[in-house]
Amino acid sequence: MTYTKYSASGNDFVIFHSFIEKDYSNDAIKLCNRTEGIGADGLVVLVPSNEADFKWLFYNSDGSYAAMCGNATRAVSHYALNNGLVSSNEMRFLTGAGIIKSSVENDIVETQLTAPKVIKEEFEQDGFTWYLVDTGVPHLVTIVEDLELYNHELSSKMRYEHNANVNFAKIENGIIKVRTYERGVEGETLACGTGMAACFLRANNLGLVKQSAFVYPKSGEELTLSLKNGTIYFKGAVKKVFTTTI
Ligand SMILES: N[C@@H](CCC[C@H](N)C(=O)O)C(=O)O
Numbered sequence: 001m002t003y004t005k006y007s008a009s010g011n012d013f014v015i016f017h018s019f020i021e022k023d024y025s026n027d028a029i030k031l032c033n034r035t036e037g038i039g040a041d042g043l044v045v046l047v048p049s050n051e052a053d054f055k056w057l058f059y060n061s062d063g064s065y066a067a068m069c070g071n072a073t074r075a076v077s078h079y080a081l082n083n084g085l086v087s088s089n090e091m092r093f094l095t096g097a098g099i100i101k102s103s104v105e106n107d108i109v110e111t112q113l114t115a116p117k118v119i120k121e122e123f124e125q126d127g128f129t130w131y132l133v134d135t136g137v138p139h140l141v142t143i144v145e146d147l148e149l150y151n152h153e154l155s156s157k158m159r160y161e162h163n164a165n166v167n168f169a170k171i172e173n174g175i176i177k178v179r180t181y182e183r184g185v186e187g188e189t190l191a192c193g194t195g196m197a198a199c200f201l202r203a204n205n206l207g208l209v210k211q212s213a214f215v216y217p218k219s220g221e222e223l224t225l226s227l228k229n230g231t232i233y234f235k236g237a238v239k240k241v242f243t244t245t246i
Contacts, residue, residue, distance in 0.1 A: 003031065004079060005038055005241040008071035010190025010219030012241070014038050015079045017046040021057070028059035038244070041185050044072050046085060046093075053086045055094040060184020067096030068136025070193020070234050074109035077102040078238045097136040110235035113194070116201055126154055131202050135232065137183070138164035139198035143171060143206070147179050152188070155181035165192060169199035171208045176200060176215045176225075191217030197232045200225040 004015050014031045028043035030036075042060050049055035056076055058069050076093070080086045081104050089104045095114075102111040113136055120132035128142040140158055144150075147170050155166040159181060166181040178199050180192035196215045203209040204227055212226040223236035 002243060002245045003038060004243045005040060006075035006079065007239045007241055008075040008191070008193070009217055009221040009223060009236055009238075011042075011069075011071035011192060011217075012040045012190075013042050013044055013069075013072050013075050014040045015044045015046070015076060017054075017083065017085060019048060021047040021055070024057055025059055025063035025065065028061065029063040032059075032061035041182065041189050042066075042069060042072060044069075044076050046076065046080065049094050052094040052099055053091045054080060058095065060182070062184050062186065064184040065096070066137055066184060068114065068194055070111070070113060070136065070195075070197055071191055073100050073102060073111040073113070073193065074234070074236065074238045077104050077109045077111065078107070078240065082240070095136070107237045107239065108235065109238055110233055113197055113232045113234055115231050116197070125158070128154075130158075132162060132164060133198045133201060135194040135197040135201065137194050138162070139195050140164045140166045141169060141198050141202045142167070143169050143199075143202065143208075146170065147177055150179040150181075150188070152181065155188075156186070159183055159186075165195055167192070167195045167199050169203065171203050174209050174213060176203055176209060176213055178215060178217050180217070188218065190219035191221065191223075193223075193234055196223060197225060197234060201227070201232065 098114040150168045180195035226233040
């Protein structure tokens with residue numbers, strides 16, 4: 001079997017394609033293991049679809065299934081074009097959260113995420129003001145003055161109480177810096193696309209950023225998030241790290 005490892009702003013994935021649609025959660029646990037496997041935050045398997053160019057099956061590194069992963073939408077688009085699974089640099093593919101549209105220009109990929117849904121408006125808990133939104137998967141967002149306020153224990157507690165990923169965001173001069181605790185990785189990752197989208201939406205709702213903004217995750221890589229007709233567009237570079245046959 002041939003596997004490709006990608007990094008999308010530091011959020012890393014093992015990707016392969018197959019004609020067989022089945023449960024790949026055990027493969028995710030083995031392949032994503034950083035000591036005995038390839039090592040990644042998630043596994044994505046591309047399978048055929050009658051409705052779109054292809055369908056994806058996404059798993060977190062602990063084997064849990066997730067409906068969406070923003071960074072993986074960018075990595076997978078690049079992979080599909082590079083492996084001849086699509087004939088054009090513009091494509092649409094089916095995820096657990098719905099259809100994703102994307103376009104690839106060299107290493108820069110822009111995807112249109114699924115329409116966001118607010119789950120819970122502003123509420124107070126443990127000394128922070130939170131907002132809960134589904135940008136394909138659920139995300140808690142709190143806006144802080146200092147990203148050093150990111151707290152692993154609190155994030156882990158909030159994650160289980162709300163069954164959501166947890167984001168701390170700092171907004172300064174119209175740019176957003178984000179730290180995310182991810183479900184299914186059970187720790188902080190270098191970037192989370194749907195998390196950045198949730199922080200961007202919250203900041204836009206509060207009037208702190210315009211319809212388009214630069215967002216920097218923990219890795220420091222630059223992403224552009226834009227809001228057009230109620231949907232979020234997510235743009236940035238991806239990197240194919242290596243391909244291996246095991
Ligand atoms: N890293 C992803 C999100 C992956 C799914 C998430 N961990 C969950 O289980 O909700 C992204 O870039 O959006």
